Amino acid sequence: MDPVSVAKTLHPLEVRILLRYDGNSEIDARRVREDLGYREGQENQAFSWLTGKGLLEEAERKTTLYYEITPLGLEYADKGTPEERIFALIQSAGPSRLPEMAEKLGFEQKTIGSAFGLLSKEGVLCMDSEKRAALAEGAQLPDPVLRLKALLETAAAGGGILDEGKLEASDLAVLQSVAKKRGAADAPFRTAERERVLYRLAAATEEVRAALIALGMTGEELGALTPAILEKGSWKSGTFRPYNIGVNAARTIPGRKNPYVEFLESVKDKLVSLGFEEFDGNMVETEFWNSDALFMPQFHSARDIHDVYHIDEPKLAKFIEEPHLSNVAAAHENGGDTGSRGWNYRFDREFTRRLILRSQGTVLSARQLPQAKIPGKYFGIARCFRYDKVDATHLSDFYQTEGIVLGEDVNLRTLLGFLEMFAVEVAGAKEVKYVPGYFPFTEPSVEVHIKHPVLGWFELGGSGIFRPEVTKSLGIDVPVLAWGIGIDRMALMAL
CATH class of the missing domain: 1.10.10.10 (Winged helix-like DNA-binding domain superfamily/Winged helix DNA-binding domain)
Known part of the structure; x- marks a missing residue:
């Protein structure tokens, strides 16, 4: 490694760190921001560059839990x-x-x-x-x-x-x-884990530091020649960074189909080949179809399963279709004609018209039930939204593969067969297991788990047989199998 050549490739953010600290110093992001006045994020960028060049090495890593x-x-x-x-x-x-x-x-x-x-x-x-x-x-x-x-x-x-x-x-x-x-x-309060990483300068840094001093580099060198620099005339008294003509040009990447989109299309093709019909719906839904029609009670802890996004304008739908509204309201209040005792509370007919972004793909199944053929098999790939703190592993939107199967002769064994097909043939899992679950709108309820070769066991999705309070309120008198599979998790296994 030629120290002079390396010195000429360094960004001003890197130069200032190498000139400020010696090999005995242990530095972290906070110290660099305080000592050198870097904006948040600049120090981590410099750390990444220096580590990649072998001029900085990690000394210690600590994780601390905070309550914000x-x-x-x-x-x-x-x-x-x-x-x-x-x-x-x-x-x-x-x-x-x-x-x-x-x-x-x-x-x-x-x-x-x-x-x-x-x-x-x-x-x-x-x-x-x-x-x-x-x-x-x-x-x-x-x-x-x-x-x-x-x-x-x-x-x-x-x-x-x-x-x-x-x-x-x-x-x-x-x-x-x-x-x-x-x-x-x-x-x-929310919990947050914060990682503190301590770095120290590598042994090779001393030669590069000497080269920086010999070249007269201070970290204040000018980079791109901008209109502002030309207007102020600061280029006359400033020093420009060395221009490295040996850097390879950026690699040209030709257009190609997104692997995730290809996977979604393959899932659709698989289900259509099995005799399923595809359904779709709007991203903006009412509380009625998103939750009430699925026998999730208003003002009940079961509703907390989904942290939804509310629509500001308009706030309410103009109406809910009859007789579905009356049937669902009766099921909630006293069970109606479903054979259930219901939830024993007064159903709020204004609240049920509130507009939200759909929080689960099951809303598509609820919408499909009143017009479904018997026997029938339906599926949809729905983009859903739930409030979440966005980070490296979590987003506020996700995709679900949602489906229902109606028929006089379908049962739990039929459902488990569908789940195994999804896990093995679509997701490519080698090991599958079923776990009892709870969903307000199905009984019995089953979660399907698969084993990833690196990540281990994780939940692929939930399923069950729709409760009578759901099916009878929407005019269906036969068993209905329902499942919601995390399409992103299937992609995690298959891609």
């Missing part, structure tokens, strides 16, 4: 947690029913229900003879609530972050009970 306060947590720190505000409301205004408290405090019904459940468990609240929430005699706010409020205030005043290593065990237990790793819009 969310916008909801900041609101709780300012206005009080739901438990605090419920306690204060009943203390000042007397016993109150849960819907009334939700309206007065501006909380959703599920938030009030969760807070009431916690306070009831701690013996702070109870129900009086009129089914109103009331304070127990001598009740005080429980320790977990007080600790959570203190943690919220500490985080809000200290940059929004709490270091796990600096927390007491009791505080840590409270945080673990309320924090979420991803999709934390409804949690006061």
